Amino acid sequence: MLPKLTKPTLLLDAEKCRNNIRRMQLKAAAQKVVFRPHFKTHQSATIARWFAEGGTNKITVSSVSMARYFASHGWNDIMVAFPLNLAELHQFTKLSAEIRLSVVVENIEAIRALAASTIRAIDVYLKIDAGYHRTGVPVEDYDQVQQLIHAIDEQPSLRFRGFVVHNGHTYHVRSPQEVLDIHHRSVEALHKLRQAVRSKSGEVLISVGDTPSMSTVDDFSGVDEIRPGNFVFYDVMQQQIGACTYDNIAVALGCPVVAIHKQRNEIIIYGGAIHLSKESINDTDGTPIYGKIVSLTGDGWSSPWPDSYVKSLSQEHGIVRSIPEMINQISVGDFIGILPIHSCLTTHLMREMIEINGLHITTMQSLK
Amino acid sequence: MLPKLTKPTLLLDAEKCRNNIRRMQLKAAAQKVVFRPHFKTHQSATIARWFAEGGTNKITVSSVSMARYFASHGWNDIMVAFPLNLAELHQFTKLSAEIRLSVVVENIEAIRALAASTIRAIDVYLKIDAGYHRTGVPVEDYDQVQQLIHAIDEQPSLRFRGFVVHNGHTYHVRSPQEVLDIHHRSVEALHKLRQAVRSKSGEVLISVGDTPSMSTVDDFSGVDEIRPGNFVFYDVMQQQIGACTYDNIAVALGCPVVAIHKQRNEIIIYGGAIHLSKESINDTDGTPIYGKIVSLTGDGWSSPWPDSYVKSLSQEHGIVRSIPEMINQISVGDFIGILPIHSCLTTHLMREMIEINGLHITTMQSLK
Numbered sequence: 012m013l014p015k016l017t018k019p020t021l022l023l024d025a026e027k028c029r030n031n032i033r034r035m036q037l038k039a040a041a042q043k044v045v046f047r048p049h050f051k052t053h054q055s056a057t058i059a060r061w062f063a064e065g066g067t068n069k070i071t072v073s074s075v076s077m078a079r080y081f082a083s084h085g086w087n088d089i090m091v092a093f094p095l096n097l098a099e100l101h102q103f104t105k106l107s108a109e110i111r112l113s114v115v116v117e118n119i120e121a122i123r124a125l126a127a128s129t130i131r132a133i134d135v136y137l138k139i140d141a142g143y144h145r146t147g148v149p150v151e152d153y154d155q156v157q158q159l160i161h162a163i164d165e166q167p168s169l170r171f172r173g174f175v176v177h178n179g180h181t182y183h184v185r186s187p188q189e190v191l192d193i194h195h196r197s198v199e200a201l202h203k204l205r206q207a208v209r210s211k212s213g214e215v216l217i218s219v220g221d222t223p224s225m226s227t228v229d230d231f232s233g234v235d236e237i238r239p240g241n242f243v244f245y246d247v248m249q250q251q252i253g254a255c256t257y258d259n260i261a262v263a264l265g266c267p268v269v270a271i272h273k274q275r276n277e278i279i280i281y282g283g284a285i286h287l288s289k290e291s292i293n294d295t296d297g298t299p300i301y302g303k304i305v306s307l308t309g310d311g312w313s314s315p316w317p318d319s320y321v322k323s324l325s326q327e328h329g330i331v332r333s334i335p336e337m338i339n340q341i342s343v344g345d346f347i348g349i350l351p352i353h354s355c356l357t358t359h360l361m362r363e364m365i366e367i368n369g370l371h372i373t374t375m376q377s378l379k
Numbered sequence: 380m381l382p383k384l385t386k387p388t389l390l391l392d393a394e395k396c397r398n399n400i401r402r403m404q405l406k407a408a409a410q411k412v413v414f415r416p417h418f419k420t421h422q423s424a425t426i427a428r429w430f431a432e433g434g435t436n437k438i439t440v441s442s443v444s445m446a447r448y449f450a451s452h453g454w455n456d457i458m459v460a461f462p463l464n465l466a467e468l469h470q471f472t473k474l475s476a477e478i479r480l481s482v483v484v485e486n487i488e489a490i491r492a493l494a495a496s497t498i499r500a501i502d503v504y505l506k507i508d509a510g511y512h513r514t515g516v517p518v519e520d521y522d523q524v525q526q527l528i529h530a531i532d533e534q535p536s537l538r539f540r541g542f543v544v545h546n547g548h549t550y551h552v553r554s555p556q557e558v559l560d561i562h563h564r565s566v567e568a569l570h571k572l573r574q575a576v577r578s579k580s581g582e583v584l585i586s587v588g589d590t591p592s593m594s595t596v597d598d599f600s601g602v603d604e605i606r607p608g609n610f611v612f613y614d615v616m617q618q619q620i621g622a623c624t625y626d627n628i629a630v631a632l633g634c635p636v637v638a639i640h641k642q643r644n645e646i647i648i649y650g651g652a653i654h655l656s657k658e659s660i661n662d663t664d665g666t667p668i669y670g671k672i673v674s675l676t677g678d679g680w681s682s683p684w685p686d687s688y689v690k691s692l693s694q695e696h697g698i699v700r701s702i703p704e705m706i707n708q709i710s711v712g713d714f715i716g717i718l719p720i721h722s723c724l725t726t727h728l729m730r731e732m733i734e735i736n737g738l739h740i741t742t743m744q745s746l747k
Contacts, residue, residue, distance in 0.1 A: 016466065017464075017466040017467050017470075018442075018444075018464065018466065018467060051694055051695075073694060073695045074386075074649075074695060076386075093637070093649070093695060093696070094637035094638045094647060094649075095637065096385075096386065096635045096637055096649050097635070097637075097711065097712035098383075098384065098385040098386065098635050098712065098714075099385050099386060099635075102385075117638050118638060118639070118711055120710070120711040120712060121637075121711065124712070144643070145647065145691075145693065145696060145698060146637075146638050146647050146696065179693065267464045267465070267466050267467075269461070269462035269463065269464055269465075269514075270462045270485055270486060270514050271486070275512070279462060279513065279514050281442075281461070281462075281464050284656065284658070284724055285724065285727050288652065288656065288657055289656055289657040289658050289724070290652070290657050323513075325513065325547065326419060326441060326723050326724065326727070327419075327441045327442060327461060328461070328513060328514065330513060342488070343465065343486055343488040343489065344465035344466065344488060344492070346466075355694050356652055356653065356657070356694065359653050359694070360728070
């Protein structure tokens with residue numbers, strides 16, 4: 012039973028969340044790939060336990076402070092999937108003495124800094140750019156990749172483990188077929204790269220990331236490890252890409268209605284950019300939207316209302332555009348639910364969640 | 380002297396900030412309007428003291444929790460400039476017993492709820508919509524305004540004080556003249572409204588808000604109170620509107636450089652949507668930008684580099700597009716500065732700041 016809310020509150024449907032986790036765990040097991048989920052979406056030791064219950068024991072994080080948080084909750088095989096921040100080398104060194112830590116590098120400066128540090132033994136992955144063009148060595152630049160592998164191989168404290176790729180450009184497509192195409196082209200290019208280079212390591216792993224591909228692809232041939240993150244909650248963006256249905260989305264922001272403007276079919280909520288983030292997507296007609304509207308029920312929330320969305324966000328206000336059927340059943344003081352566009356950012360901002368049975372869930376952001 | 384940084388850090392130039400505060404205090408004093416600055420931008424008791432040193436003793440906030448934070452730091456005349464959230468009525472009641480609290484309403488439900496609560500005496504302002512179309516009673520709807528004033532006047536615990544307007548549409552224009560036009564049309568319409576309605580209150584105040592108008596307008600005739608907030612730090616959006624110069628911007632996000640891709644004139648920083656927020660503006664050629672690039676110096680930061688901006692943001696990464704002259708002087712491991720598009724959201728996300736002399740400044744977000 013949903014507890015009484017007083018202000019914008021992130022609601023978690025634990026059953027949907029656990030189903031999302033179980034589905035991905037089973038898929039990885041069936042396909043015989045290592046499952047190393049990214050924990051930056053939930054950032055929560057409680058939700059991490061739900062993964063552990065299904066056998067997960069390797070994880071991915073995006074910062075050394077996130078690695079430290081999960082290490083303090085018993086996780087001891089952690090990849091920091093972010094280009095090494097030299098200014099935090101000391102924190103990496105310290106943590107590498109306590110757990111099995113994997114780092115991701117993409118340049119000689121990071122390799123030299125690791126080698127010069129007091130790290131005893133650390134797993135090093137090369138970040139490869141297979142088309143997203145954010146970070147990484149271009150997948151076709153065999154010479155540069157070979158030079159970096161040599162530089163790693165020369166250092167006794169560094170173990171070259173393989174290639175890490177994040178095909179973030181799957182977030183910009185709007186059909187499962189386009190996602191599949193990106194994934195398959197990327198895996199093919201990584202295989203060619205692996206054949207073209209030599210390493211002292213017996214085995215060169217291929218580790219891939221994004222939730223759209225991991226949700227859409229059924230055949231993981233050629234992949235050794237998967238690192239999706241967002242799938243734990245999903246969101247409206249993933250629904251639009253085709254990676255999930257609305258029914259898979261496990262979080263909604265409960266927001267008080269503070270004003271109703273029937274003449275323009277709008278509701279004003281207490282719930283703004285500091286709660287949802289300013290992430291938007293374009294609806295089918297090109298209108299930017301900042302969230303989809305659901306009704307809160309005793310045990311969760313409804314399907315999204317048609318033609319109903321968050322039209323704009325200020326720091327703490329949101330303007331909801333909806334239809335008379337929805338607006339006529341709402342009064343000032345009621346709460347409505349917003350399905351977030353990007354659940355990672357909303358969860359980070361909200362710092363904690365309430366399960367729809369009333370249980371409180373903290374994240375590493377609750378601690379600061 | 381700037382301290383050694385290890386990760387994304389919000390830097391504050393206290394001198395610029397104090398000058399921004401002083402300039403607005405002098406302007407309000409010269410124009411004989413009440414100065415009730417909005418504290419949602421900085422959310423900091425330390426920066427609040429800088430206002431107090433210049434004589435400020437009335438403030439505006441955007442939530443009851445922010446009111447409570449500043450009340451606990453000695454502020455005792457606070458307006459919550461947000462449509463009353465009925466679910467937090469108990470917190471309003473409690474606070475109204477401790478300080479002089481002003482609330483903003485725009486509908487009969489809020490007035491009835493206040494009247495039925497145990498509030499002893501509270502100042503009530505009507506939110507008027509003078510063209511922004513977010514919240515408020517339309518400024519031309521004299522009948523509705525008169526009905527709401529009557530409803531307030533009937534309650535012994537409620538004192539009707541006046542009209543509150545926030546012309547947020549000044550944020551969407553890109554020239555000072557357009558800002559002036561919006562302000563003057565709004566004040567004219569509020570005056571007509573004031574002449575058309577009757578209240579038991581002897582005096583009906585006109586309180587206006589936004590930073591673009593308050594920075595641009597020199598003649599505050601017809602206005603009783605001003606409530607700007609963002610001017611304390613300013614940001615790239617205000618520069619683009621014409622409300623400030625780059626030199627007035629008092630905050631910059633210091634970010635580690637983790638990768639350099641010279642072939643595409645890009646730098647990858649540790650600094651993403653969870654640090655800057657995803658607020659963007661369109662540059663003159665229509666490109667969306669998420670921040671402007673400055674070099675960090677021993678005692679602050681440089682002017683923005685030309686043709687240099689944050690091109691895109693992930694959760695923790697930013698991609699900076701720049702020019703060879705800038706990129707050639709940067710190495711992996713260096714820090715660069717980002718002038719935020721929207722300093723309110725960046726400050727909220729960062730939760731704390733470091734003055735360029737090394738002093739640490741907390742906000743109410745540091746406490747949670």
